[in-house]
Amino acid sequence: MIEVKNLSFKYTDKLILENINFNIKKGDIVAILGENGSGKSTLLKLILSFLKPLKGEVLIENKNVNSYDKKALAKKIAYVPQSSSLPFSYTVLEVVLMARISYQSIFSTYSAKDKEIAIESLKQLEIQNLKHRFFSDLSGGQKQLVLIARALAQEAQVLIMDEPSSSLDYSNELMLLNQIKKLAKSGFTVIQTTHNPNHAFFVSSKTLLLKDKKVFAFGNSEDILTSKSINSLYNVEVELYESSEKIKFCIPKIHRT
């Protein structure tokens, strides 16, 4: 469904990504990990066609992402930005309705169907009770869920999330990860960046590790995330364990003095 082929990118004179290759299938949840500044957000922006590659291409359903018109692309792929970066002074329902713009002609306003879809998206995330609240008054976790509801209302099958849980408390972080799992079970494809290998173990079927501008490893999360690869990526020694539910997790080795 998404193919990244021989992709390279540079900002002015600085090469950020070099010859990146991987494929994503429908229903995959992909975690992208790499140290700060390794190019994770840049890679998402290339997949979203916000940036143009220096070389190579991103194909969505066999078509170059840069050759889609904006509205057609918005029906395929939705972006969930970090909530902290959006100073919306609108109600939650208005924020979610913004996703319906790609379904309107120039002079039309939101239809009853648009409102129905927006409310349905809020219900899917169990936040319909927030619909008349101002977005700016919500907590970080609530905002993040509203932005996911907005992406659902866009009716795109691919959701791209940039560090979706970075500003969330422990409980909201788990709620968000569970929501991502549910979305993938209902057929969505999710690509998220994260700094936490445990998020990849918990929700992601696939993991992509970025290092030195290149794909260091890509494949099933359980195969890719080893103490050796995590150490290579972050220079941190970790130990891997398995929970009673057979979910792997890692913790850093702490040397007691």
Ligand SMILES: Nc1ncnc2c1ncn2[C@@H]1O[C@H](COP(=O)(O)OP(=O)(O)OP(=O)(O)O)[C@@H](O)[C@H]1O
């Ligand atoms: N608009 C820009 N112009 C020039 N350089 C940029 C721009 N945006 C990002 N960079 C640089 O590109 C590199 C990759 O940035 P990017 O944000 O993709 O990394 P990241 O892996 O997402 O980082 P983090 O984990 O810190 O969020 C960094 O060195 C960054 O400083």
